[in-house]
Amino acid sequence: MKVGDRVRIKTTLSVFHHPEHKGKAFDITGLEGEIVRIHTEWHGRPISPNYPYEVRFTPKFVTHLGDHEIEIAS
Numbered sequence: 001m002k003v004g005d006r007v008r009i010k011t012t013l014s015v016f017h018h019p020e021h022k023g024k025a026f027d028i029t030g031l032e033g034e035i036v037r038i039h040t041e042w043h044g045r046p047i048s049p050n051y052p053y054e055v056r057f058t059p060k061f062v063t064h065l066g067d068h069e070i071e072i073a074s
Contacts, residue, residue, distance in 0.1 A: 001035060006073040007055060008032045013069055019060040032073045033057035039064075 001007065009031050018026040037054040041047060051064040 001038075001053065001067075001070070001072065003035050003038060005035050006032055007035060007053070007065075007070040008073040009065075009069060010071045011069050015063060017063070019058075028057070028063075031057050036062070 009029050012027065012029050014025040014027050016023060016025060018028070020026075033055040035053050036056045039047065039049050039052045039054065049064075051066045051069075053065045053067075053070060054062060055065050055070065056062045
């Protein structure tokens with residue numbers, strides 16, 4: 001996967017930081033978004049984060065996801 005790819009949530013996943021449902025569990029299973037950044041380094045040093053894909057679903061809703069949670073949307 002690379003920056004600009006459309007992806008879909010493939011597992012059951014609840015978040016608590018969705019702007020329209022602050023503080024309450026909100027299931028984002030099946031939502032589609034775009035990869036806006038892949039975190040591979042921090043201050044010039046290589047890192048290996050558990051959730052490297054930064055995915056934007058709406059202008060106000062961005063979250064970090066891992067390989068096991070997303071798939072390329074067709």
